[in-house]
Amino acid sequence: MKIKSLVAAACMALAGTAALADGHGGKVKVGMITTLSGGGAGLGIDVRDGFLLAAKGNDMLDIVVEDDQQKPDIAVQLADKMIQSEKVDVLTGIIWSNLAMAVVPSVTAQGKFYLSPNAGPSALAGKGCSPLYFNVAWQNDAFYEAGGLWANENGIGKVFLMAPNYPAGIDGMTGFKRTFEGEVVGEVYTKLGQTDYAAEIAQIRASDADTVYFFLPGGMGISFMKQWAGSGVEKNVMGPAFSFDQGILGAIGDAALGVKNTAHWSKDLDVPGNADFVKAFQDEYGRLPSLYAAQGYDTALLLISAMGKADVKDTAAFQAALEEADFQSVRGKFSFAANHHPIQDIYMREVVKEGDVVTNQIIGVAATDHTDVYGADCKM
Amino acid sequence: MTPILLIEQVLNGLQSGIMLFLMAAGLTLIFGVMGLINLAHGSLYMIGAFAAAAVAGWTGSFTLALAAALAAAALAGCIIEMVVIRRLYDRDHLDQVLATFALILIFSEGTRWLFGSFPLYLDVPAALSGPVRLPGGILYPSYRLLIIVIGLLIAFGLFQLIARTRIGIQIRAGESDREMIGALGVDISRLYTIVFALGAALAGLAGALVGAIQSVQVGMGEPVLILAFVVIVIGGIGSIKGALVGALLVGLTDTLGGVLLPLLFGLFMDPSSATTIGSALASMSIYILMALVLLFRPTGLYGRA
Amino acid sequence: MTEPLLHVDGLYKAFGALQATDGVTLTLMPGEIHALIGPNGAGKSTLIKQIAGGVTPDAGRVWFKGQDVTALSTQARAQAGLGRTFQISSLAMEATVLQNAVLGALGRAGSVWRFLRPVMRDAALVAQAQAALERVGLADHAATRTAELSHGQRRLLEVAVALTLKPHAFVMDEPMAGLGASGSKRMTTFLDGLRREAPILLVEHDMDAVFALADRISVLVYGKIIATGTADEIRADPLVRTAYLGEEDVA
């Protein structure tokens, strides 16, 4: 028994070495650290499922998935584990900016690639950029800046801004104000995790804004929208897609109808491959894919495209292969700016009802070939 | 800020205070009668909301959903009282904190296992979905008004229950002398189960009522739990009256603090730092309130030494 | 005339409608045992707490060694030299008997802010504690966990801890309770000798002991002292006979 397993282990070790020796386009070990438990698990599960869908059947990819519990210290610990014990080549999966800030600098400092399927904090796009860090989703400000641009084009003059009082919230509102040319008549920063917005809604009602622009992720957005619907306030509602994504719309229901939100992807986006992705995702998991699922899917596609061009052990070549972004994104055209953040179109979507399902529909382009403003600070 | 807006904000503060009271009343009863700190009270709130969302999904009836929330939370309360909680009455607070902390983990992940990781849908009934016009021209969501009314009715009912009924007499006896009620021939373990289930049902009802205007998701109970603790500590642990006063104080402080503090700081600093500092202070305000109350009254407003 | 060591002057204390202490004045002279007796509910424990600390009187003063200690905490009164034992044993139950005694010695030495050297290796403190245990006859139980002592032994330990403080006066709340006949006798002999070191304000239900020991006896009824005098005077006092001893006579 013992000898048998020893032999088996030896064989596997040999096979492993053989695969490595295969050189060009050899096996790549991916470490995915994402949020799979606790209140924010929905996003992580979507990223994971999207990624695994694209990687399905690809035996050159060896993927380890671990749950960070949305805690930075756990994420750091997992990154260390994956690099030091699992010897992964590429890391990915982190959902939250604060976790990314905790993990990414040390990952790239240890010479590993990191592909971000969701978070894009400004520090990593500017001064803290790294040749080994690629953002496949967006820089955090992208949807907001596009929102401001769209508001300018569509005659929105007075907005009321609202976000939680934490960096992602404040950055988002700053991003909107960067492009928005109208008047900001009110600005409120709420407590992170707040669930009752009666006070804020009263303030919005009392203001002379024609539009409320808000960013409230997860349960906060659900709470706000339900309460907004009950308040009878007649103002336009806009925001980034994060509060109106598929996983969340089901919980808000009809209260979200008519809300405009900016995103780089939508399931009705008419680009090659997208319809197939949506169908494959539904077949595999029995639910509609979300923005996060699309990002996870694209991240895997990017990785697979680079694996066809270079060996991951050859860092410079693999970096160049990633930079080419030679894959068919479900978002349509996609390329990297010099700071390894996306250049992509951002669309305006509207929440509609298709049969019984509340979902998003594209109503126009908010920004073309959008890229972030932090790239100027990036020296690499 | 206009007076109308101020009145509306006071109403909002009252409404959130009343919801907190439903949570805090159960918590404080359970502490008063059994001497137990129950951190898992937030899980019962969550169970109520999930039961309501599930039943509303099947039947489409909000009334049935509320009934289901009451029943599910009371049932869950009975079960955990009989299986776990009753072993903790003689233990020190440390063991109680730990065991009920463990219950939170079990309930949260168990709910996620049953219902998935995505928030559930639960909306207010169509008849109550719009606003009503109050005297003075205030537009106020009718559902929130309903919450205020239901909450006040329950508070009244609870005071009556404790002041007038047989079980109320036993509860009061239990609060003043735990050994005494056993000597009087009351079935203590039955009384404890009933009190616990009653507290659980109130939490479940609060969860369902609030779930309709907030997000029904795993982990929704813990922030409310901490607030409810702040409430009963301010009011004095074991006192229903204290819970009511504490809940209203916390609701008003939280709501008005968030609105008024940034305005206050705006008087003497530039808008953006006023917003930042005001919001930061507002999010700490109820804890500051609690610390102040305890400094001057170490056993809360209506607590016994 | 010698000054009283302890002088309680016109104390009043009410709990709601109940006047627990109603104008009590009494003194404790050097070298004496002054017993305080009275039926249950007479307010003895409340009075003791006002003297030794824990309850603040509504009115009146407590003087100890010529100093007004009314506003002082229990702790400060103990530091001033008031040794006290409790009616219901108040000891560190998980600690050993010797550790409880050492705690007393530590309190007297005031050297509690030491964070390194094991206290049980402090020869001076342990010697004081051992000596006190020997005087009450608990030396054999030094290593026993206090929780394992009988009620009577806990009483003795209370007294031993008070001894380690080398107080200027003792306030003892029913030290005989639970001792049994032979134990009471030994304690009586012991207290008899102790009064030469420091006077004792003694609250006690064991009338044999009280009449054998007390130089003076005060009788407290409904918060008032109705009589003070020697054992014989008290026995003869008609008020006391009706209010207190009378009950026993009838029975």
Next chain:
Amino acid sequence: MRRETILNAVLYLAMPVAAALAFAMDEPFLITLITRAAIFALAAVGLNLALGLGGLVSLGHAAFFGIGGYAMGILAHHAQTYSPMIDSWIVIEGTKSMPVIWLVAVVTSALAALAIGALSLRTSGVYFIMITLAFGQMFYYFAISWPAYGGEDGLSIYVRNSFPGLNTLDPMQFFVLVFVILSAVLWWMGRLARAPFGLALSAARQNAERVETVGLGPFRLRLVAFVISGAVTGLAGALFADLNRFVSPTMFSWQMSGEFIVFIVLGGVGRLFGPVAGAMLFVLLEYLLSPLSEFWLIYVGAILLLVVLFARGGLIGSLAGREVAHD
């Protein structure tokens, strides 16, 4: 020898032995994991002085853990960006030197503990649990909404801080550093429990009236215990931040305070090595259970519940039997 003594020795040696094995097998991550357990143990050893010996159930010790973490984060952040920390009539520069950071962490968390303790110790029982929780929450919300040092995003330090003569980025060397500190603190806590202060503090837990009647003040005893306890937990916070090269407000969260209590209860309340056993067990459970299922926290909850209900005295209590009085 008493069974607890043997058990303590085994527990104490388990960490360096496991680290050495991991080193031999070239598994640096395991060393990092053991270091994490050692730091958690240190934090809980600090809390155990207040909770175990002093009977003060603090549900706000994450405040000190976070203060220690931010002491490191802020000092290193300024050193990293070459910007002075205070630049007015006096100029204070940041630093990357671990000993200086530790000193600052210990002093600031001790001061915070002095302030929080002086206010909280006026209450007792449940009120004490809740007021410490409230203070912890104040720090948490403050850290989240204060933008100067990253708010919720926290602060990243790219390179671990330096200790003279060591390469702190090397997992083994950093582990040894942490282990030496843990050993020193454990040694001191062992002495402290038997010192005059420890006897008086423990007596004040068992019977405050007794302590008063011998002329000692329970309030001051508890306050000093709370300050020492907070300072030790603060030191652990600085080490934890250095382990992760990162600080964030989650270090202030009430779940963190809850976890410290969990370590102590898992291991055994009031036992010198209880927090060590508990932290090791918890980190081990996390490591073994989390790959099993998405819902692994259910198992953690169940185990915790069983320990509280049926294994009173925690791991050490179950294995070593009832505590024997010292000496």
